[in-house]
Amino acid sequence: MKCPKCGAMLTALQLQDITIDKCHSCDGIWLDHGELEKLRSTGIKGVEESLEEEYGNPPAPMFSLDGYLRCPRCVDQGLRSNYVSYMQPVKMDHCIVCFGMWLDKHELDKLMDDKQQLDSVKVDKGMKAMFAGLRKRIKI
Secondary structure, three states, X not given: OEOOOOOOEEEEEEEOOEEEEEEOOOOOEEXXXXXXXXXXXXXXXXXXXXXHHHHOOOOOXXXXXXXXXXXXXXXXXXXXXXXXXXXXXXXXXXXXXXXOEEEOOOHHHHHHHHHHHHHHOOOOHHHHHHHHHHHHXXXX
């Protein structure tokens, strides 16, 4: 697959049982549908740093692409941008066909930190009950 940002080839890297596609040119990361949730459930800190320690950061030729970002899986499908996260905003580019997502350098770690911060926030029982009721109503 090619990097949607710079056009370099993405490298498939293993982190536990999750395959992460990384661009060694711009340091962006492609996650297939469901991989972010798997990563967040591991509780690993410093994912991007861990990948560089384990696999290094070999030199890669820098390319330049014009126009909008394209999905590396669906090729001709453009990626849409949204800001996600509660604690620190992260611009995530996602595909509406395969539901994969592109994260620029350091954005994955921000999303992982965000999850850990949310998990550490103490919410009183009344709020937990209210959100549980809402979840049932909207069937999440």
